[in-house]
Amino acid sequence: MTFVTWNEKLLTGIREIDHDHKMLFDLIEQFHEAYMSTDSKAAMEPAFRMLMDYTENHFRREEELLEKVGYPGQAGHHQDHEDLKDEVLALYQRFQNDKLQGVENDLGLELLSFLKNWLEFHILEDDMKYVEFIRDKEKH
């Protein structure tokens, strides 16, 4: 069952970026599927690695674009990306190290909700700012 879906509100109008974002949503979806279909944390590892690698590539592509267009908030945006990565990795470590199972200690779901929220929030709040900048620039 669908855990996250991309929606029109997230559309940036920049083809490569939208493609990446849609892919990230689907990779989170697949991580959720892996989480549900196995009890073994080791078996979830590939889906998580895939997501993190793709995230990293996306961040790099995005930052290159910001560099190219001379986006003034570039340094801050880079920092946002770094913070996000750190936070996800820390949560993932806690999840992997956790011996406890059950709802009370369900770090897996916590990690998944975090992923879902950060992606949506980061696109809507942070990415949209550079999108606006690029649009303005194109108008002039």
Place this chain on the structure above:
Amino acid sequence: MSPEDFSFVADFLKKKSGISLTDDKTYLVESRLLPLARQHDLDDITGLVAAMKGGRGSLGDHESLMDDVLDAMTTNETFFFRDNKPFDAIRKDILPQLIERRKSAKSLRIWCAAASTGQEPYSIAMLLKEYGAQLNDWRLSILGTDVSGEALKRAEAGNYSQFEVQRGLPAQLLIKYLHKEEKYWMINSELKSMIRYKKLNLLSSFESLGKFDIVFCRNVLIYFEVETKRQILERISRQMPPDGILVLGSAETVLNVSDHFQLIPGLSGFYKINPAMS
């Protein structure tokens, strides 16, 4: 991914499962196949497509690679009591009449033709269990089929996450028919015993399955082109007695697709056999 690789995958998928992909779904093909490429130790999607073309390794390897691609590309979204309304209609309008007509045989066969991860067949099983004493000594059997082996594995296991049971499954049914084990909710064995699962591609022949009083074919025809839909609907009609009932998804219709079925007035999503065509 390159347009050539995309069209190769799209063609394969169409031929193998009937699913037709438009090129705005490129991202989906990529996000499903990239993990698969890694799993098979291939560098990227180009490598995966080459392996699909080349029949790399032994024949068995190649076949399982193609199966994996198909599994990865199917959309298995489903949930318990999806759309609610059809289940209410079965309870209130369909079952009372069907029970009356089958009261001497005391048997009902139901087919879930796109069972996915099992939520739909389990919902039907719960509905029948909850229907009341009238069905107590009946033979009730549900067959769940799907083309995705991975989805069927989950259906057979009957384990669901908190998130999956939260949407659609009323609390009193949850505690009655499932039990919690570690992080999963598991379907009780009594309910499980009502359902048999079988891997089946709707494009291939299913004559040998026999006749079904009710056929659920929800949210799968939407992935097919009209001609494919038409053929499948016609073949489904042959697996039903003259008074059988077909249930489609809320976004689906037989209108302009097949003359073998007629909408049951007042019951959206429910179809009966068109007597003029059988």
